[in-house]
Amino acid sequence: MIGAGAVLMAVLFQQGDDVMAKAVDAILDALEEGGVRCLFAIPDPAFLELLAKAQARGFVLVAPHHEAAGGFMAEAAARLTGVPAAVLLSPGPGVANALPAMACARAERAPVLFLGGARGDLREPHLAGRFQHMDQMPLVAGAVKYAARIAAPGQAGAVVAHALMMARGGTPGPVYVDCPFPVMMGRGEQGVPAPVPPVAGSGGLVRAAAMIGEAGSPLLLVGHGLDTQARARVADLARVMACPVLLAPGAAALPGLAGQCLPYGFSPVATQAIARADLVLAIGTALGEAVHHGRRRHWRAGDEARRWIRIDGDVTANRPIDVALVGDAGVWAQALAGALTPRESTPDPLFAAEAERLAQWNAAARVHPATPVHPARLVAEAMSALPPDALLVRDGGSSVLFQLAQSRPHEGGVLWSRAFGHLGTGLPYAIGALAAEKAMGMPLRQALVLSGDSAMLFHMAEIEVAVRLALPLVCVVAVDHQWGLEAAAYRQRLGADAPRPGADWGAATRFDQIARGFGAKGFYTDNADDLPAILERALAHGGPAVVHVAVDVQANGADLPGWAELASWYSDGMGA
Numbered sequence: 001m002i003g004a005g006a007v008l009m010a011v012l013f014q015q016g017d018d019v020m021a022k023a024v025d026a027i028l029d030a031l032e033e034g035g036v037r038c039l040f041a042i043p044d045p046a047f048l049e050l051l052a053k054a055q056a057r058g059f060v061l062v063a064p065h066h067e068a069a070g071g072f073m074a075e076a077a078a079r080l081t082g083v084p085a086a087v088l089l090s091p092g093p094g095v096a097n098a099l100p101a102m103a104c105a106r107a108e109r110a111p112v113l114f115l116g117g118a119r120g121d122l123r124e125p126h127l128a129g130r131f132q133h134m135d136q137m138p139l140v141a142g143a144v145k146y147a148a149r150i151a152a153p154g155q156a157g158a159v160v161a162h163a164l165m166m167a168r169g170g171t172p173g174p175v176y177v178d179c180p181f182p183v184m185m186g187r188g189e190q191g192v193p194a195p196v197p198p199v200a201g202s203g204g205l206v207r208a209a210a211m212i213g214e215a216g217s218p219l220l221l222v223g224h225g226l227d228t229q230a231r232a233r234v235a236d237l238a239r240v241m242a243c244p245v246l247l248a249p250g251a252a253a254l255p256g257l258a259g260q261c262l263p264y265g266f267s268p269v270a271t272q273a274i275a276r277a278d279l280v281l282a283i284g285t286a287l288g289e290a291v292h293h294g295r296r297r298h299w300r301a302g303d304e305a306r307r308w309i310r311i312d313g314d315v316t317a318n319r320p321i322d323v324a325l326v327g328d329a330g331v332w333a334q335a336l337a338g339a340l341t342p343r344e345s346t347p348d349p350l351f352a353a354e355a356e357r358l359a360q361w362n363a364a365a366r367v368h369p370a371t372p373v374h375p376a377r378l379v380a381e382a383m384s385a386l387p388p389d390a391l392l393v394r395d396g397g398s399s400v401l402f403q404l405a406q407s408r409p410h411e412g413g414v415l416w417s418r419a420f421g422h423l424g425t426g427l428p429y430a431i432g433a434l435a436a437e438k439a440m441g442m443p444l445r446q447a448l449v450l451s452g453d454s455a456m457l458f459h460m461a462e463i464e465v466a467v468r469l470a471l472p473l474v475c476v477v478a479v480d481h482q483w484g485l486e487a488a489a490y491r492q493r494l495g496a497d498a499p500r501p502g503a504d505w506g507a508a509t510r511f512d513q514i515a516r517g518f519g520a521k522g523f524y525t526d527n528a529d530d531l532p533a534i535l536e537r538a539l540a541h542g543g544p545a546v547v548h549v550a551v552d553v554q555a556n557g558a559d560l561p562g563w564a565e566l567a568s569w570y571s572d573g574m575g576a
Contacts, residue, residue, distance in 0.1 A: 038060045043500070047088045048490060065454070067098040071100070087113070089114060095118075101114075109173055119133040131290060140176045151183070209336060211309060220245045223291075226283065237333040237337040241281075246274070247263050253410055265562075266405055266562050274299060275301050286318070308323075373551045375478055378476070381528065398480075402478075427466075429449075448474050448476065451475060452477070454483050456511060480556045482505065521541050
């Protein structure tokens with residue numbers, strides 16, 4: 001959904017992989033033998049080679065903008081022709097999005113085959129924080145008449161053929177096949193790190209306070225699981241600890257401490273902070289794949305000597321923890337702050353280095369020509385216009401990568417589907433958050449949605465709700481009329497000149513005009529020099545507005561920052 005799979009596949013697929021090719025060919029052979037000629041698919045990277053080969057074989061390929069719509073299209077095709085149609089789905093949110101279509105196809109007795117991309121080995125169900133992960137088999141069980149999972153490449157053709165037989169046999173209906181990433185890459189499923197229970201008797205405020213006091217270079221790791229009240233209390237603790245604050249991807253900066261916050265994974269300065277740390281206090285994070293379970297990649301150097309304290313509602317962690325404080329993050333943070341002797345606050349050279357890095361990034365972003373608009377410059381201008389207390393909402397694939405690479409900490413609050421990678425959540429997130437503040441009698445603040453165009457199309461109709469509620473909400477949409485990460489994956493996997501089925505869509509779409517149709521303000525620009533004035537007008541409007549920014553197609557689908565970092569979020573034998 002977010003397109004992280006695009007990064008994964010482009011980095012890890014190797015052209016000429018005979019095992020993978022045989023699995024893909026076997027699936028296509030089974031589809032052809034079963035009469036399937038129509039494939040409906042948002043081009044998920046698990047199926048890139050399958051889509052390319054299907055197009056070469058003459059399959060009809062249709063790329064919808066939402067998986068449920070693709071499922072309804074397939075149902076109609078199957079009902080009218082009596083021949084099964086197939087739908088390809090992204091792992092996690094893509095499969096979840098298709099559930100209404102599965103249920104409808106079952107009620108209407110339509111033989112539709114749903115092929116779902118999936119994460120790898122599920123034998124460690126307690127491993128927390130896996131990206132775009134869920135056990136999809138029980139999820140779909142009640143919506144389809146038959147479900148199976150391909151466990152090895154050599155089984156692919158037989159499993160799909162049997163599923164098609166089940167779809168047509170007896171009372172026709174939908175069927176589902178789980179297609180794990182490792183299988184689609186030509187290997188069997190692999191294990192993942194086992195969860196680590198806390199050390200017996202390791203809890204305790206006194207011991208945690210003592211460990212922090214003894215640490216020479218402590219580090220506070222903050223996840224996106226903190227609510228507003230908890231963030232304020234954790235900020236008080238950070239002031240007492242006088243240490244760097246490492247922000248997990250998707251986390252907002254602590255109030256009043258933006259200059260003390262470093263973005264994990266997307267800043268070399270943050271990696272320096274990890275290397276020197278002898279103690280980590282992790283709060284509001286599952287220590288999942290986005291922070292490499294606190295033991296892989298950036299954490300490897302010095303891991304044996306580094307001690308860990310964790311505050312969370314779950315006693316189980318993905319790495320050994322020295323002190324586990326189980327319960328409410330805000331309550332524990334307040335208690336710890338009261339138990340500690342404040343450390344002397346001295347200027348940390350890392351903070352100056354991070355400020356310089358961000359300044360250089362912004363300067364480099366503004367060097368890009370005004371037209372076509374480079375996504376990096378779009379992010380730089382939008383973040384400059386963003387009021388400090390505004391709510392920042394992220395959405396998209398390529399768009400989010402550029403945002404994370406810019407990584408200026410924002411204190412007003414950040415919303416993003418970080419754990420599930422669900423596209424299209426940005427606009428609904430913003431509406432829900434502002435509506436709740438309005439219902440509670442709180443002063444309405446500004447919300448800024450930074451989104452890609454493909455993500456925005458999922459729920460563009462909800463602009464009407466924002467207009468109806470008169471919400472101060474601005475959506476800035478990076479528009480290149482393509483699935484950016486998937487387009488990049490096609491280039492890397494199959495070559496720059498190879499066809500990219502389903503990755504491109506209609507260049508006539510105008511988000512500003514759609515917004516006006518719903519009664520919102522609409523702005524259009526293809527010139528970065530105009531962005532500051534347009535953003536100022538949109539924010540000053542006080543109601544819903546959509547800014548359509550025509551961005552550089554090549555840059556948004558090829559010159560992507562943080563590519564390898566995002567790929568490394570996969571821990572089941574697929575990431576770094």
